[in-house]
Amino acid sequence: MQVKLAGIELKNPVMTASGTFGSGQEYSRFVNLSHLGAVVTKGVSIVPWSGNQTPRIVETPSGMLNAIGLQNPGIDVFCERDIPFLRQFDTRIIVNVCGHSMVEYCEVAERLSMEPVDLLEINVSCPNVKEGGIAFGQDPKALAGIVRQVKRVARQPIIIKLSPNVTDIKEKAKAAEAEGADAISLINTLTGMKIDIYRRGFVLANRTGGLSGPCIHPVAVRMVYEAAHSVDIPVIGMGGISVAEDAIEMLMAGASAVAVGTASFRDPLALERIIDGIEEFLDSQGVEQIQDIIKVL
Numbered sequence: 001m002q003v004k005l006a007g008i009e010l011k012n013p014v015m016t017a018s019g020t021f022g023s024g025q026e027y028s029r030f031v032n033l034s035h036l037g038a039v040v041t042k043g044v045s046i047v048p049w050s051g052n053q054t055p056r057i058v059e060t061p062s063g064m065l066n067a068i069g070l071q072n073p074g075i076d077v078f079c080e081r082d083i084p085f086l087r088q089f090d091t092r093i094i095v096n097v098c099g100h101s102m103v104e105y106c107e108v109a110e111r112l113s114m115e116p117v118d119l120l121e122i123n124v125s126c127p128n129v130k131e132g133g134i135a136f137g138q139d140p141k142a143l144a145g146i147v148r149q150v151k152r153v154a155r156q157p158i159i160i161k162l163s164p165n166v167t168d169i170k171e172k173a174k175a176a177e178a179e180g181a182d183a184i185s186l187i188n189t190l191t192g193m194k195i196d197i198y199r200r201g202f203v204l205a206n207r208t209g210g211l212s213g214p215c216i217h218p219v220a221v222r223m224v225y226e227a228a229h230s231v232d233i234p235v236i237g238m239g240g241i242s243v244a245e246d247a248i249e250m251l252m253a254g255a256s257a258v259a260v261g262t263a264s265f266r267d268p269l270a271l272e273r274i275i276d277g278i279e280e281f282l283d284s285q286g287v288e289q290i291q292d293i294i295k296v297l
Helices: 074-087 102-112 138-155 170-179 214-229 242-252 270-284
Strands: 004-006 007-009 012-017 038-040 057-060 065-067 092-097 118-124 158-161 183-186 190-193 206-212 237-238 259-260
Touching: 012 102, 012 270, 057 118, 057 206, 065 214, 065 259, 074 092, 074 102, 092 102, 102 118, 102 138, 118 138, 138 158, 138 170, 183 214, 214 237, 214 242, 237 242, 242 259, 242 270, 259 270
Parallel strands: 012 038, 012 259, 038 092, 092 118, 118 158, 158 183, 183 237, 237 259
Antiparallel strands: 004 007, 057 065, 065 206, 190 206
C-alpha cells in the first residue's frame, strides 16, 4: 500500500482533504490518525481569517456547497497547537497554505520551513486581492509566480492544489510543473449557487460557494486523468470520493494518492473504510502492490 509523493513515503495513498478535517483534533475521537497516509490540514494563513458571513454551508443533491472563506486562527496558533498534536501520530503532515498575496503565501511557507511537517499544499484558489480578486490558479502568470516564489523559501516539497474552474486543466498542471511544483492535487470545489425560491433569495450569504461531494466525482476523475497524463510529477486525486471504488478509479486514472473530504462529514469512519476497501480490492484481484493499479489507463 505504500506510495511516494515527491520523495516522501506514505504508508497508504489515502489522506484527508483540506478544509474538511481541521487538523484532526475533532476526528481523532473516531479515526485512528496513524492509519492514514497523511493528514492534510485546513488552510493556514499568516494572520487569522474570520471567514465569510453565515449561512455558509448548505446541502445539495449528492453534495454540499460551502462558503466558509478559509476561516483559520493563523500560523502562530497553528504552529503552537496543531503541529504538536499531529506529531503524536504515525502519519505524514501536509499543511495547506493560503494567502491573499504573493507575500502572504511566502511568509507562511517560510515560517513552516523550520517546522516538522512533511509537505506543503498551496491553495491557489485564493483570491488575488491585487488583481481584482481573480483566483491565483485561474491566472497563468499568477500561478507561475506563486510556484516560483514559494519554491524559493520552502524547505518541504510543495503540492499545488488546482481549481477545476478553468478552461484547460492540462495547461495549469503543466504550468505548475514547469515552475518547479513537486506534485499537484485536484480538484478543488466547483463554483455553485443555491436559491431559496420561497424566500426569493440566495441560501448562502456569499451567494456562491464551492460544490463538493459525490456529484462532482465524474468531473474530478476526468480532470485527474487529463492532468496526470500531461505531467510527470505525482498527482493527488480528490473530488467526491466516498467509497473505496471511487478511490480506485482515481488511482487508475493516474493519481498516486487520493484525498477524502465531504464523505467524512456524513461518515467519520469513511477514511478508514476506504483504506481497508482498497486493500481488500488488491487482495481480491491478486495485486501485490498498489503501484500496479496506478495510471493503468
